[in-house]
Structure formats: structure tokens, C-alpha cells
Amino acid sequence: MSVKSIGVLTSGGDSAGMNACIRAVVRYAIYNNIRVFGIYRGYKGLVNGEISELNASSVGGIINRGGTILLTARLPEFKQYEVREKAAENLEKHGIDALVVIGGDGSFRGAHQLAKDFGIKVIGVPGTIDNDIKGTDYTIGYDTAINVAMEAIDKIRDTATSHERLFLIEVMGRDAGYIANTVALCSGAEDVLIPEIEVNIEDTINRLIEGRKRGKTSSIIVVSEGAKLGMDVMQLAGYIQGKTGFETRVTILGHLQRGGSPTALDRMYASRLGAYAVELLIKGETDKMVGIISDELVSVPLEEAFEKKKDFDENIYRLVRILSI
Numbered sequence: 466m467s468v469k470s471i472g473v474l475t476s477g478g479d480s481a482g483m484n485a486c487i488r489a490v491v492r493y494a495i496y497n498n499i500r501v502f503g504i505y506r507g508y509k510g511l512v513n514g515e516i517s518e519l520n521a522s523s524v525g526g527i528i529n530r531g532g533t534i535l536l537t538a539r540l541p542e543f544k545q546y547e548v549r550e551k552a553a554e555n556l557e558k559h560g561i562d563a564l565v566v567i568g569g570d571g572s573f574r575g576a577h578q579l580a581k582d583f584g585i586k587v588i589g590v591p592g593t594i595d596n597d598i599k600g601t602d603y604t605i606g607y608d609t610a611i612n613v614a615m616e617a618i619d620k621i622r623d624t625a626t627s628h629e630r631l632f633l634i635e636v637m638g639r640d641a642g643y644i645a646n647t648v649a650l651c652s653g654a655e656d657v658l659i660p661e662i663e664v665n666i667e668d669t670i671n672r673l674i675e676g677r678k679r680g681k682t683s684s685i686i687v688v689s690e691g692a693k694l695g696m697d698v699m700q701l702a703g704y705i706q707g708k709t710g711f712e713t714r715v716t717i718l719g720h721l722q723r724g725g726s727p728t729a730l731d732r733m734y735a736s737r738l739g740a741y742a743v744e745l746l747i748k749g750e751t752d753k754m755v756g757i758i759s760d761e762l763v764s765v766p767l768e769e770a771f772e773k774k775k776d777f778d779e780n781i782y783r784l785v786r787i788l789s790i
């Protein structure tokens with residue numbers, strides 16, 4: 466049966482480029498004579514019936530805006546069958562026969578359950594700054610997040626240099642170190658602490674001391690929020706300062722990394738992925754995630770995307786340390 470009406474929602478943490486993706490879903494569907502409904506506040510709005518039809522102008526002027534015009538939320542109760550049943554009823558009530566879910570692995574679990582329990586056609590689009598989704602090189606918002614973090618660290622470097630200080634800069638990523646690793650390389654950080662690699666503080670301290678002996682007057686260490694430090698980042702700063710005598714400061718970049726106007730790369734991939742999600746629904750596909758591998762559009766079973774862990778490239782980690790000698 467051909468798809469006549471598609472719902473689109475954003476779920477989990479927002480990320481820059483989600484709006485560009487929503488725009489692509491809406492306009493690609495309308496171009497193909499398919500009606501589109503915006504579902505507000507993720508699964509929460511789906512369950513509460515916060516659904517309204519969108520037209521081509523509903524998504525005008527949003528390609529350059531961070532965040533998501535559909536708003537987003539987390540609804541832990543969506544793990545319960547009865548709650549999802551309410552969502553399925555609302556889709557049926559509005560005559561929506563397929564769903565595009567823009568979010569991370571948690572959102573994909575929810576989408577997969579809707580497909581499994583109620584036969585709803587679902588396609589997931591990876592939208593998270595963490596870039597931790599298996600089956601795709603890229604997730605919407607990652608590029609903007611690393612650029613925002615890099616620019617922030619460039620600014621911190623100015624003051625770190627003037628005061629000859631050590632800075633520990635905590636970045637997001639939940640339990641994945643992709644943001645930290647890439648940002649450390651792009652910022653020329655002295656070291657990076659990530660969840661994927663066992664943290665050895667004494668080794669980091671020795672590297673800092675050696676660096677100063679070679680003439681470095683200030684240093685930057687990027688710390689992933691998920692790195693297993695055995696203490697929090699403030700305590701770590703105190704510990705390093707105590708051991709080295711280097712005046713140390715901490716900056717936690719936090720939600721700054723989730724905002725801002727999306728980069729060209731995020732707008733470009735978000736647009737391609739959104740259109741491709743609709744294309745797959747037109748072809749009758751379901752329970753898949755769309756992604757980008759080596760700049761090509763791909764699709765993988767949703768289950769693969771949320772069950773498996775993405776491979777971690779240790780080469781970048783090693784390079785950060787080699788290039789900061």
C-alpha cells in the first residue's frame with residue numbers, strides 16, 4: 466500500500482540541523498503528493514495527540530535555525546506497551562500511516578517498537594550531537610557541536626596563554642568520546658580523556674610536565690563528560706594543580722554545544738537524509754535508519770543501529786597525543 470500521509474517528530478536531545486531535516490521531510494513529501502503532519506514534543510506529543518498538518522510554508526525560514534521547531538522531549542513511559550498503544554491510536558486517528566523519527570538510539574528503540582507492535586512504517590534519521598550511532602559516519606548536529614566547541618576552546622586558549630595556565634575543558638557526548646576526540650585534535654589540545662580509553666592521570670601529568678620542560682607555557686586538556694576519571698573534573702583540576710604546581714582552571718562547555726546555526730555540512734546532510742527517509746517510505750521500506758557512509762546515503766535495520774556499538778577510531782586519539790609534543 467503506498468504511503469499517503471507521513472508524521473515527523475524530533476525526540477531526545479535536540480541538535481543543530483534538525484530543522485533542516487524537518488524541512489526536507491515536509492517538502493520532499495509534499496513534492497511527492499504525500500500529506501505531512503508535525504508531531505510536537507517527540508513521543509510525548511504523539512501520545513498526547515499534539516499533531517497538526519504542515520505545508521511547504523510551515524517550514525520556511527528554518528534551515529538556518531538551531532534547535533527544532535517541533536520541540537523535543539523525553540518520555541520514559543514510552544517503554545510501556547499501553548503508552549505506545551495510545552500513540553498508535555493517535556496516528557490512526559489522524560490517518561498517518563508512516564513516521565519519520567529524528568533522534569538518537571533511544572528514539573530508535575521507540576520507533577522499532579511501534580513497527581513491531583503495530584505495523585507502523587517507521588524510518589529513523591540519526592540526530593544527536595554525540596555521533597555515537599552505529600551504521601552511519603555522521604549524525605545531525607555533530608558538525609555544529611564540534612565547531613562550537615572548537616571555537617570556544619580557541620577563545621580559552623587566548624586567556625590560557627596570557628596567564629600561562631592549564632585548562633581542563635569538559636565537552637558533551639554522554640558515554641561516547643567522539644566529540645572530545647575530534648575537538649581535541651582540531652584545537653591542538655595537549656591531551657584528551659575519553660570513555661573508550663582507560664584514563665591514566667599520572668601519564669597525563671607526566672606529559673604536561675615534559676611539555677613545560679620543552680617550553681610550553683600553557684596547556685589544554687579536553688575531557689569527555691563520560692570519561693572514567695574516578696572523580697569529577699573540578700577535583701581532577703585540583704589534583705593536577707597539586708601535583709604540578711600549574712595554575713589550573715576548568716570550563717564546562719555544556720549545552721552551548723547543542724545550539725547555534727547549523728554548519729553547511731549539517732544543513733547539507735540533514736537535507737539529504739530527510740529526503741531519503743521519505744524516499745524509502747515511498748519505496749515501502751520500514752524499520753530502517755538512514756545514514757551516511759563515505760558521503761553516500763545508506764540504510765540499515767533500526768535494530769542494528771541501536772543494538773550495536775559504533776567502532777571507535779583510536780588513530781585520532783593517538784594523533785592528538787603525537788601532534789601535541
Ligand code: ADP
Nearest residue numbers: 477478539540543544568569570571572574575
Ligand atoms: P536519544 O534518542 O537521543 O538517544 P533518549 O535515550 O532520551 O534520547 O530517548 C528518547 C526517547 O525515546 C525516550 O524518552 C523514550 O520516549 C524513547 N525510548 C527510549 N528507549 C526506549 C525503549 N527501550 N523503548 C521504547 N521507547 C524508548
Ligand code: F6P
Nearest residue numbers: 478569593594595637638639723
Ligand atoms: O545526547 C545528547 C546530549 O547532549 C549528551 O551529549 C548529554 O550527555 C545529554 O544529551 C544531556 O542531556 P540533557 O539535555 O537532558 O541535559
